Amino acid sequence: MSRPSKTSSPAPADLGRLPVEMREILRYMRKAFELVWQTSHRLTVSLALLTLIVGALPALIAWIGARIVDAVVMAASQGGAVAPVLMLVAWEGVAVAALALATRGLSLSTTLLRDQLGNRVNVMILEKALTLDLAHFEDSEFYDRMTRARREASQRPLSMVTRSFGLVQNLVSLVSFAVLLFGFSPWAVLLLVLAGLPGFIAEARFSNERYRLSRWRSPERRMQMYLETVIAREDYAKEVKLNGLGRRLLDRYEDIFRRLHAEDRKLAIRRDGWGFALGLLATFALYGGYAWVAVSAVHGLITVGQMTMYLMLFRQGQSAVSSALGAISGLYEDNLYLSTLYEYLDTPVPRKLGTAKAGPKPGDGLILENVGFTYPGATEPALTDITLRLRPGETLAIVGANGSGKTTLIKLLTRLYDPTTGRILLDGLDLQQWDEQTLRARFGVIFQDFARYQMPVGENIGAGDDTHFDDEARWREAAELGRAAPFIENLPKGYHTQLGKWFLDGRELSGGQWQKIALSRSFMRRDADILVLDEPTAAMDAQAEVEVFEHFRELAAGRIAILISHRFSTVRMADQIVVLDNGRLVEQGSHEQLMSGDGVYARLFTLQARAYQ
Numbered sequence: 168m169s170r171p172s173k174t175s176s177p178a179p180a181d182l183g184r185l186p187v188e189m190r191e192i193l194r195y196m197r198k199a200f201e202l203v204w205q206t207s208h209r210l211t212v213s214l215a216l217l218t219l220i221v222g223a224l225p226a227l228i229a230w231i232g233a234r235i236v237d238a239v240v241m242a243a244s245q246g247g248a249v250a251p252v253l254m255l256v257a258w259e260g261v262a263v264a265a266l267a268l269a270t271r272g273l274s275l276s277t278t279l280l281r282d283q284l285g286n287r288v289n290v291m292i293l294e295k296a297l298t299l300d301l302a303h304f305e306d307s308e309f310y311d312r313m314t315r316a317r318r319e320a321s322q323r324p325l326s327m328v329t330r331s332f333g334l335v336q337n338l339v340s341l342v343s344f345a346v347l348l349f350g351f352s353p354w355a356v357l358l359l360v361l362a363g364l365p366g367f368i369a370e371a372r373f374s375n376e377r378y379r380l381s382r383w384r385s386p387e388r389r390m391q392m393y394l395e396t397v398i399a400r401e402d403y404a405k406e407v408k409l410n411g412l413g414r415r416l417l418d419r420y421e422d423i424f425r426r427l428h429a430e431d432r433k434l435a436i437r438r439d440g441w442g443f444a445l446g447l448l449a450t451f452a453l454y455g456g457y458a459w460v461a462v463s464a465v466h467g468l469i470t471v472g473q474m475t476m477y478l479m480l481f482r483q484g485q486s487a488v489s490s491a492l493g494a495i496s497g498l499y500e501d502n503l504y505l506s507t508l509y510e511y512l513d514t515p516v517p518r519k520l521g522t523a524k525a526g527p528k529p530g531d532g533l534i535l536e537n538v539g540f541t542y543p544g545a546t547e548p549a550l551t552d553i554t555l556r557l558r559p560g561e562t563l564a565i566v567g568a569n570g571s572g573k574t575t576l577i578k579l580l581t582r583l584y585d586p587t588t589g590r591i592l593l594d595g596l597d598l599q600q601w602d603e604q605t606l607r608a609r610f611g612v613i614f615q616d617f618a619r620y621q622m623p624v625g626e627n628i629g630a631g632d633d634t635h636f637d638d639e640a641r642w643r644e645a646a647e648l649g650r651a652a653p654f655i656e657n658l659p660k661g662y663h664t665q666l667g668k669w670f671l672d673g674r675e676l677s678g679g680q681w682q683k684i685a686l687s688r689s690f691m692r693r694d695a696d697i698l699v700l701d702e703p704t705a706a707m708d709a710q711a712e713v714e715v716f717e718h719f720r721e722l723a724a725g726r727i728a729i730l731i732s733h734r735f736s737t738v739r740m741a742d743q744i745v746v747l748d749n750g751r752l753v754e755q756g757s758h759e760q761l762m763s764g765d766g767v768y769a770r771l772f773t774l775q776a777r778a779y780q
């Protein structure tokens with residue numbers, strides 16, 4: 168996985184003629200335009216056309232305005248006809264109405280496009296998430312990138328496109344103004360351009376700074392988001408209340424805000440200070456131009472009509488220059504945010520290359536050969552040199568202290584991670600060569616921290632097998648096996664009762680009931696021939712646990728069953744027991760074999776048995 172440093176914007180591969188940032192902007196602008204174009208051809212075209220119209224009309228209006236003044240002066244001084252004046256006024260009215268119409272159309276197209284594009288980008292972000300590995304989600308730096316993309320980037324492509332169009336619109340206006348102004352003096356055109364330049368440079372600099380600030384802060388923002396979750400979400404509320412943690416957490420939240428705000432304030436003050444100073448400079452320059460035009464009119468070098476036109480050009484020119492510059496600095500900022508979006512979307516996902524749908528030795532079971540694993544970024548291995556064999560029909564229990572590597576072993580077996588050393592074979596074929604779908608279908612797994620979907624009960628069970636997600640008959644069978652059926656039938660809407668408190672009429676279940684749901688979920692996988700239960704019954708009462716395991720043994724007949732449990736009454740039923748300690752396999756054998764020695768297993772078993780006497 169690539170790990171760009173937190174502060175740099177993405178580095179370009181080679182240096183062409185254009186400045187790096189310009190090329191970056193153009194690169195993302197192209198991507199943004201493609202995205203917008205793909206989202207809606209029609210809206211993009213109408214946006215482009217209306218932009219041109221809105222850009223060109225002001226100059227026309229100013230030009231007609233000048234004609235009106237001159238016609239009025241002429242008519243007043245020489246007693247000419249009124250009709251041509253009225254005609255011109257009517258034309259200006261039409262032009263203004265057309266401008267209003269085009270402006271409306273522009274904003275309508277933008278609104279519609281924003282909706283569609285926002286959705287499209289969000290879907291792209293989520294689709295990418297579906298292709299990622301578990302390792303990505305557990306990598307904080309990557310998680311940052313995804314959060315930034317989700318929070319900040321989804322509106323950026325459209326903003327980039329509307330700003331580009333805005334820029335074009337202002338440039339069209341400026342060019343048309345320049346054409347008219349050129350008749351007065353080419354220097355006036357230059358003045359118009361130069362007046363805005365310092366402002367632009369300052370804007371671009373501050374945008375860059377603001378973006379960098381927001382990137383640096385990503386971890387702090389994430390902490391704030393997390394604190395919001397802990398303070399405001401139902402699953403934490405119990406502990407937060409009873410332990411009186413609320414105030415302390417809120418203070419932390421506010422501390423972060425104060426720290427961030429101090430920096431924001433400094434930046435905002437600097438930005439506005441410079442903005443004002445440079446803006447003032449531009450205003451002085453433009454009023455210089457203004458004076459120049461006025462004096463020229465007094466000397467009779469230009470007509471009064473021309474004077475009104477030039478004055479209007481200067482005034483509107485100034486605002487067009489500043490809008491254009493604003494658009495450019497906005498583009499710059501959009502570009503920076505888009506780079507986070509594409510950084511995320513372009514995250515390489517190591518492709519699972521396997522295509523095999525069967526192994527050379529069907530029925531050979533699972534073999535682990537010297538398997539070792541170190542989590543990305545970790546210094547110590549979580550598993551070292553595990554060698555193990557499991558045949559169909561066998562049950563394996565994994566025993567070990569917390570953190571000894573039990574769950575990690577399951578993650579490797581189910582190919583959520585690939586071993587760092589050694590290999591795992593299923594039916595004589597390395598897991599890495601298996602087709603991913605085929606492999607997933609062969610495992611039925613529930614993890615300790617199984618998901619509690621805020622969806623109807625039935626779907627919570629159906630989630631275990633996507634091909635039978637809506638199959639009510641299968642839900643019921645699975646619920647029977649998982650011992651969940653009796654309490655589900657007592658729920659107000661049976662299998663259609665909404666679970667969780669996020670939604671209207673959602674029911675909350677007890678820990679043990681949730682476990683029964685999870686267990687039922689694993690029983691949906693009827694065709695899975697490797698069943699894995701990672702402490703599935705810890706929250707169940709003893710009676711339920713015994714019943715579950717009786718079912719489990721029936722169901723496991725002919726299959727491989729792997730079980731992690733701290734209850735030795737359950738563990739002892741397994742054909743094979745392995746004891747993990749600090750990632751190493753320290754003991755292996757049946758209950759009787761392990762009890763006959765005086766190893767870790769025998770000691771722990773006796774300890775627990777004594778506690779129950």
Ligand code: ADP
Nearest residue numbers: 305542545549568569570571572573574575576
């Ligand atoms: P067990 O299931 O036996 O309690 P685990 O397999 O969850 O233990 O953890 C084994 C070791 O790996 C522990 O030292 C734990 O800190 C570490 N570990 C677990 N998950 C991760 C992870 N996602 N990233 C880094 N280290 C991890």
